[in-house]
Amino acid sequence: MSTTPTAVITGASSGIGAATARSLAASGYRVVLTARRKERIEALAAELTEAGHEAVPYALDVTDRAAVDAFAAFLDGRGPVHVLVNNAGGALGADPVSSADPADWRTMYDVNVLGVLHITQALLPALTASGEGTVVVLSSTAGLATYEGGGGYVAAKHGAHVIAETLRLELCGQPVRIIEIAPGMVKTDEFATTRFRGDQDKAAAVYAGVAEPLTAEDVADTVNWAVTRPPHVNIDLLVVRPRAQASNYKVHRES
Known part of the structure; x- marks a missing residue:
């Protein structure tokens, strides 16, 4: 049985998840890549394997509890799990509360909150058995302060924040x-495009005039740093924004 520490990353098919998988693999972790898009995580696993790292792809929808339990059973007997990175999430729409689509809110709650709950519950026994388990919740500054048009996403990320805060106590x-x-503001290939349902102009407007928003690699580096602190050191909450962003609604934009 491999003595290499194991890290499970959800939403590993692109963006922050894929960058985190690359970063942790480079730091010596055996990475288990999960996401709904099987071909994406298989391609990433092949890339990492070719580079000499241990990588296991596993197609998974974190909103499907039966599938999550089957994943936990798959991991059982393959050694302890040391790290869980809850990265799967996302936003849909930017409508005011008065006209927002409840279906969008439900979808965001399912993945950002219940998805974190499902996978964390399922893997907690293995994380505890490792003797040095770490659960990472990728929330958002939206989970700490609200903004117009963000009601559904803000509510979901507040839920993710509360899971982390409560679990730490328990x-x-x-x-x-x-x-x-x-x-805070992270420019990835898909987040804003998905939020605005493929409208490239609206997606581009989010970052307009911002010279250097965060990248997926910036966030992955932050996750890696927090995870690789000595086991007795807990980074309870780390907020990371680009220098140009002072808050969710105050951003310096160059003309």
């Missing part, structure tokens, strides 16, 4: 750390 004394990383 597991006090157990060998499991709960780390929350809350990124």
Whole structure:
């Protein structure tokens, strides 16, 4: 059985998830890549394997509890799980509360909140058994402060924040750390495009005039740093924003 520490990353098919998988693999972790898009994680696993790292792809929808339980059973007997990075998430729409689509809110809650709950519950026994478990919740600055047009996403990310905060209290004394990383403005290939349902103009407007928004690699580097602190060091909450962003609604934009 491999003695290499194992890290499970959800939403590993692109963006922050894929960047985190590359970063942790480079730091010596055996990475288990999960996402709905099987071909994406298989391609990433092949890339990492070719580079000499251990990578296992596993197609998974974190909103499907039966599938999550089957994934936990798949991992059982393959050694302890040391790190879980709850990265799967996303936003849909930017409508005001008065006209927002409840279906969008439900979808965001399912993946950002219940998805974190499902996979964390399922893997907690393995994380605890490792003796040095770490749960990372990738929330958002949206989970700490609201903004117009963000009601559904803000509510969901507040839910993710509360899971991390509560779990840290409930597991006090157990060998499991709960780390929350809350990124601000991150420019990835898909986040804003998905939020605006493929409208490239609206997606581009989010970052207009911002010289250097965060990248997926910036956030992955932050996750890696937090995870690789000595086991007795817990980074409870780390907010990371680009220099140009002072808050969710105050951003310096160059003309």
